[in-house]
Amino acid sequence: MANKNDPGIDINVRAPNLxxxxxxxxxxxxxxxxxxxxxxxxxxxxxxALATLRRIxxxxxxxxxDPLGLGNVLSRAAARTTQYFMIMVAARLVxxxxxxxxxxxxxxxxxxTIAVVVQAAIWAREIILGxxxxxxxxxDGQGETLANAMGLIRILVTxxxxxxAAIVVLDNLGVNxxxxxxxxxxxxxxxxxxxxxxxxxxxxxxSIIFDKPFRQGEIITYDQTTxxxxxxxxxxxxxxxxxxEKKVMSNANLLQKEITSLQTLIQRRVTYAIGIIYQTxxxxxxxxxxxxxxxxxxxxxxxVNAGIIxxxxxxxxxxxxxxxxxxxxxxxxxxxxxxGLAIWKRFNAEGIEFAYPTQMSFTAAPDGKAIxxxxxxxPVRRVDG
Numbered sequence: 001m002a003n004k005n006d007p008g009i010d011i012n013v014r015a016p017n018l019x020x021x022x023x024x025x026x027x028x029x030x031x032x033x034x035x036x037x038x039x040x041x042x043x044x045x046x047x048x049a050l051a052t053l054r055r056i057x058x059x060x061x062x063x064x065x066d067p068l069g070l071g072n073v074l075s076r077a078a079a080r081t082t083q084y085f086m087i088m089v090a091a092r093l094v095x096x097x098x099x100x101x102x103x104x105x106x107x108x109x110x111x112x113t114i115a116v117v118v119q120a121a122i123w124a125r126e127i128i129l130g131x132x133x134x135x136x137x138x139x140d141g142q143g144e145t146l147a148n149a150m151g152l153i154r155i156l157v158t159x160x161x162x163x164x165a166a167i168v169v170l171d172n173l174g175v176n177x178x179x180x181x182x183x184x185x186x187x188x189x190x191x192x193x194x195x196x197x198x199x200x201x202x203x204x205x206x207s208i209i210f211d212k213p214f215r216q217g218e219i220i221t222y223d224q225t226t227x228x229x230x231x232x233x234x235x236x237x238x239x240x241x242x243x244x245e246k247k248v249m250s251n252a253n254l255l256q257k258e259i260t261s262l263q264t265l266i267q268r269r270v271t272y273a274i275g276i277i278y279q280t281x282x283x284x285x286x287x288x289x290x291x292x293x294x295x296x297x298x299x300x301x302x303x304v305n306a307g308i309i310x311x312x313x314x315x316x317x318x319x320x321x322x323x324x325x326x327x328x329x330x331x332x333x334x335x336x337x338x339x340g341l342a343i344w345k346r347f348n349a350e351g352i353e354f355a356y357p358t359q360m361s362f363t364a365a366p367d368g369k370a371i372x373x374x375x376x377x378x379p380v381r382r383v384d385g
Contacts, residue, residue, distance in 0.1 A: 042097065043090035050089065054081040073130030077123045088115035113172045121165040128157055152202070152234070204251035205234045214261050221260040267302060267323040270336050274343065275315030275355040284352055288318060291350070295342045296322045301335060315355030 056078065092112040095105050132153060167177050209232070214220050219228050220239075227239035227247055237254055239247045262268070274292075276285070289306040296303040304321040311317070320343075324335045347354065 040094055043093045046093055047086050047090040050081060050086040053078050054086075070134075073127060073134065076130055077126040080122050080126050082115075082119055082122065085115045085119040088112045110173065114169055117165045117168050117172075118162075121161040125157055125161050128161075129154060153206075200252040201235045201250050204255050205232065207255065208232055208237070208251060213255070213259060219262040221262060222254070222257040226262070267325045268332050269304070269321060269323055270301075270332075270339070272320040272340065272343070273309075274318040274320060275312055276318070276347075277353045277355045278314075278316055280316065280352060284350065285316065288352070291346060292318075292320050292343065295346055296320070296339060299335065299338055299342060301325070301339065312355070314358045 056075070088108075088111055091108050095108045129150075133150065167181060171177050208214070214229055216229050216232055219226065221227075225239075225241055225247070227241040229237065230240050230246075231238045232251075234251075236248050236250050239249065241247055274288075276288070285308075292306040293303045302323040302325060304323060306318060306320040309317050309319045322339065324332050
């Protein structure tokens with residue numbers, strides 16, 4: 001039978017003749033009853049084996065070890081074995097082994113094909129979802145986001161698998177599905193273009209969940225902003241800046257930026273530039289790196305290095321590098337303040353003067369020799385009357 005209104009779909013399935021199938025089945029029973037009995041026995045064993053597999057999967061899923069372990073994922077899939085599939089596997093074994101008549105074989109094959117394809121889609125869905133949950137287990141405060149994402153993923157996976165299953169079933173039944181597949185493809189492209197922005201943010205959210213470039217509660221820096229991640233949604237991510245403002249950014253836009261995570265730092269580097277006057281005695285200038293090391297270690301920080309880095313216009317420039325072992329943002333600023341204050345106090349106690357911009361002027365004679373900026377005073381001669 002062909003559909004004249006849609007030349008892309010050609011259906012060649014004819015309903016079986018029930019009367020003919022009944023008479024042929026009775027004749028088959030009379031001639032092959034021994035093979036039928038043997039086939040029924042084998043089919044019963046297969047049915048019981050499948051039922052046992054399903055019972056074992058139902059009993060063991062989530063009860064042993066990691067609930068998202070590979071064994072429990074397979075057990076969950078086995079527990080989803082349907083009664084209809086087990087019956088059709090047994091019936092198919094009987095008609096094949098006992099050489100059933102063509103009409104009965106065709107009918108059983110029809111229902112067996114549907115059972116196998118649907119059951120394969122169910123198993124595939126459970127395994128895929130189990131592996132996704134295993135990959136994105138909620139151990140980092142993203143339970144709500146993951147639950148929302150998994151709900152959407154479950155819908156997408158179910159729709160995709162059962163759409164493929166429907167096409168496979170129709171194709172095995174003799175239906176020309178070329179036009180149907182083309183129509184679904186065009187419809188999918190149209191929907192994708194219409195909701196491009198939404199899908200972009202959605203897939204960016206899935207990328208954050210799977211790849212974990214940052215997690216909820218972490219402090220990150222992007223552009224010129226440092227903020228703590230408060231919530232990762234399917235459309236946007238909410239952040240709290242260190243200055244207190246709440247910032248909302250789309251997931252796609254956020255992932256396009258260079259993100260620096262401060263949460264996973266074992267230690268954070270602090271750099272100080274220190275300038276002292278050129279009139280500092282040589283012994284004091286040489287002892288400054290050791291003095292800075294003592295200050296840093298006295299505060300419990302990790303000293304890296306210190307020394308002269310430049311001869312400035314009006315200062316002898318030193319640089320101090322040390323690490324703050326606590327990555328928390330507020331402790332970082334607090335330790336930087338304490339070290340700076342300790343340097344200032346110690347330099348004052350040691351008599352080391354900090355440099356500030358100064359300028360000295362010299363005057364010269366016509367021949368270029370430096371002279372005092374005022375005329376030399378001649379001694380006054382005393383003249384006695």
